[in-house]
Amino acid sequence: MSNSFAGKRIVFGVTGSIAAFKVAGWVSALAKEEALVDVVMTEAAAKFVAPLTFASLSGRPVFEDMFSAEQEGGISHIGLSREADCILIAPATAKTIARLAYGLADDLLTTTVLAARIPVIICPAMNVQMYEHPATFNNLKILRKFGYHIIEPDSGLMACGEEGSGRLPEWEQVAEYVLRQILSQDLAGQKVLVTAGPTREPYDPVRFISNRSSGKMGFALARTAFRRGAEVTLISGPTAQQPPAGVECVNITTALEMHQAVMERYEDKSIIIKAAAVSDFRCATQSDEKIKKNRSSLVMELEQNPDILKELGRICDHNRQLLIGFAAESSNIEEEGRKKLLDKELDLIAVNDISSASAGFEVDNNQITLIDSFQVVKLLHTSKLQTADLIWDHVVSNEMLKTDRP
Ligand code: CTP
DSSP, X not given: OTTTTTTOEEEEEEOSSGGGGTHHHHHHHHHHTTOEEEEEEOTTHHHHSOHHHHHHHXXXXXXXXXXXXXXXXXXXXXXXXXXXXXXXXXXXXXXXXXXXHTTOOOSHHHHHHHXXXXXXXXXXXXXXXXXXXXXXXHHHHHHHHTTOEEOOOEEEEOTTSOEEXXXXXXXXXXXXXXXXXXXXXXXXXXXXXXXXXXXXXXXXXXXXXXXXXXXXHHHHHHHHHHHTTXXXXXXXXXXXXXXXXXXXXXXXXXXXXXXXXXXXXXXXXXXXXXXXBOOSEEESOOOSSOOOOOSSOOOOOEEEOOOHXXXXXXXXXXXXXEEEEEEEESSOHHHHHHHXXXXXXXXXXXXXXXXXXXXXXXXXXXXXXXXXXXXXXXXXXEEHHHHHHHHHHHHHHTTOXXXXXX
16 A cells, blocks of 8 residues: 555544454554554443554554543643544444534543544444434434545445445555545546556457556556545456545456547546557457367457547647556657657656566556656656656646646
């Protein structure tokens, strides 16, 4: 997840649900990323998990009641949130949600929230009947009106044996929503379209021509754009990547399907970034039956796929849409990049140096050179997630955004 939480201070409220044991892992993940986590437990929470568990994982004292909080170096319900970047309450029980909705400040957690002027993120977790009860529904509606961010629970089998909505989501999902609350929202108001992954060009019912793209770079661009406040659509070929939280995902298989998906969605976007490795050719014919090997050779005719990026360069509105392409090159990085920048009428091209085994296809790191009409900037050799952030940094700091932010 990279160290996006490093130095961030989070008040982490834990309430009395069986899911309390799950968030021990969340606190541990935050501490590993060098976040400062102040865990505040309700009385009921401490019956499910020992406060010592959270103290050991966060490396910091755990706050349980007003009195003990004031003992800890004078930190009070006001002081706890004053220094923090956000309050995260997980799991949030129906009772805590109700108390917060009615401003019932009767313990350290509820008084801390009432006194706070920072983002509040709530992860409800309870039995499905309780979650779907009109009382809970109305209380959550009130919390949304306060501007609190409610993260929808997952569906599935619960600890009580019933099935339905009310399960605590996985940390990987929740972390993205928390980051969107605490990181600089420099892409707020932007509508971003990202393409990612390979395409597959079938020639019989079980076989296809494809390439080694893992989708990691495109998924990292989508994930980081969401964290920085954008509304993101991700069109992807088949990959092993998890869909990023908060991102609209469209799955396609062939280059022609990607072409159609992009053409249907590009018009209202303010940033279009094409990280997909589109197959340049598709099989001219496709056998309905699996091709047998009872022959000594097989000649296949290929025909060219549309160059989606080039078409976008021609038809998009360059006054209000920022068009960014990628190029995979093994030599003459700058020259080849510049050629594609001009030929495809792009605003910016990210040239991927695939000559080294530690950057480019399949691996976690990238070595990118950014080229536009004015400058050439070589980015650090770093993780694809960090590379994605560096690309957005470049776009923002060079004032390349064409749509005003709200
Ligand atoms: N691209 C595209 N449609 C294609 C081929 C490529 O939209 N049919 C886009 C890719 O998503 C990428 C850029 O074009 O953003 C460059 O891809 P790359 O494979 O480096 O270059 P090509 O244009 O295919 O040229 P070549 O393979 O000859 O280097």
